[in-house]
Amino acid sequence: MSQLEGWVEQYLALHAQFRPVDASFMGLPGHDDRLPPVGAEALDKERHDLANLLQRVEAWTGEAGTAGERLDMWLLRSQLRVTLREARERPRQHNPAFYTGEAAFGLISLLLPSVRPTNTEAVLARLKAMPEFLATGTRTLAPLNLPADWVERARKEAEALEALLLRGLSKHPDAQAEWREPAAQAAAAVQAFALALKVGDADPACGRDHLEFLMREAHALPSSAAAAEQRAQAAFDHLGSELVKMAHELDPARSWQEQLADLEAQHPALEDVQATYQDWHNRALDAAGGLVTPAREYGLAFEFLPEWAREAAGALYFLFYRSPPAEHPGGGSLYWIFPPGDDTAAYLRGQNIPFIKAVHAVHHGSVGHHTQNARARGAASRLAQLGGTDCASGIAFLSAGTLVEGWACYAEDLLLEAPGFYTPQEELLLKQFEFRNAACCLADIRLHTGQWTLAQMRAFYRDEVGFAPGRVWAETTRNSIYPATRLMYWLGTQVIRELRAELDLAPQVFHDRLLSYGCAPVTLIADEMRRQHPQGTV
Incomplete structure (x- = not known):
């Protein structure tokens, strides 16, 4: 050793x-x-x-001579620095x-x-x-x-x-x-x-210095919080305009919010919910041909949440999808479907096909987290094999976040390149997802740099972003506890997009190699891919 x-x-x-x-x-x-x-x-x-x-x-x-060694050394230092500072200050x-x-x-x-x-x-x-x-x-x-x-x-x-x-x-x-x-x-x-427990009035913000420390030392992001905020604001404004434009082209008489609300009516029959999840997962695997190599060798089965967990799951970080332990993963994993409650109509609106397709089948299943986790287990970096593990309150290493969530959000849009996979209305839904991710990046930065209070953050999510009221409190409270977690979605996606344009590799080559490095900051993976493809050649 x-x-x-x-x-x-x-x-x-x-x-x-x-x-x-x-x-x-x-x-x-x-x-x-x-x-x-x-x-x-x-x-x-x-x-x-x-x-x-x-x-x-x-x-x-x-000297770390291989890509795996370089990533291990960076991740080792990162984990030690971040964990030590948090143990001292937060x-x-x-x-x-x-x-x-x-x-x-x-x-x-x-x-x-x-x-x-x-x-x-x-x-x-x-x-x-x-x-x-x-x-x-x-x-x-x-x-x-x-x-x-x-x-x-x-x-x-x-x-x-x-x-x-x-x-x-x-x-x-x-x-x-x-x-x-x-x-x-x-x-x-x-x-x-x-x-x-005694309720206090402490400010949950970590402060600009700590946030930028996490951006630098955990995510390996080169920009300051101010520069990232400016970029996210520009994207938020542009994406908002794009939503209006796309909606007008689909139906000039109705807003994008009204058109997206209509998608809730496109749901399966109650007895077909489970089969619909599995079907769109399989269709996404097929549609990805030529774009990325899906983890077909590692199965994913969709089942209703077991009875022992149902009463407790709602208030806990009980995820739909968790990859099995990397050290003994077996041959496949389970994807939980939350069962219907008393209000069957509301349940089915939430189980609409466009959402099942984009979020459950693509983002979490098929070519999203499912394939990303399977590929990470074969990474040369030992720490990159483990960093994306979902634990009690989030992923094991914050440093894995720009790849883990950046890839899954990017994968949603990747299947826009598969002809016929999404309908025009579903493309509007994907645009809303990116709009929300840019908004969450903004909110993460503004909360923890002291520009916004939690109340202001919640008003932004409710009034300008359009989050469902029931989601706003949980989303913002979680973000207040874990700074630099919500910004990694949108910023990670942008790094992947920019790297793909820069290297100009064949799609499947690019995506397979990106995922082969495991769960590490996507900026470091980008550096390794540039080493391998200095002119963007296969």
């Missing part, structure tokens, strides 16, 4: 030690029976261990939703279907660890002035976690009688944690 390989494995060991729930999602062995260590002593040890490894890495005078232990999210997904990570049997002993161990984990959280948070919305999010998650503990676990196919009493004790601890 080389010096670099040794450091990468040391870092992953540290990551798993302090974030064992992440380790479960990644498939890193030996940590499934633990919740994260918390409290002042644990935070001090994390800072010390990260600083010690970073000092050794930054003193290295060796510790996750000072966020009440950290405790509810880790507790919930500490269990869920072990309960999701896998090629390995459910580790029932690990579930039991995490159930037993939950009361002390949450009690320590209560002591840690008690003296802090907490943003009010962070507290509200934690309380919502606590309610969902209680439902999982008291009613969901017993419905799991591998439920054990010995889980019942520890689950009841854990539920009482969750309730006590939520009741002890």
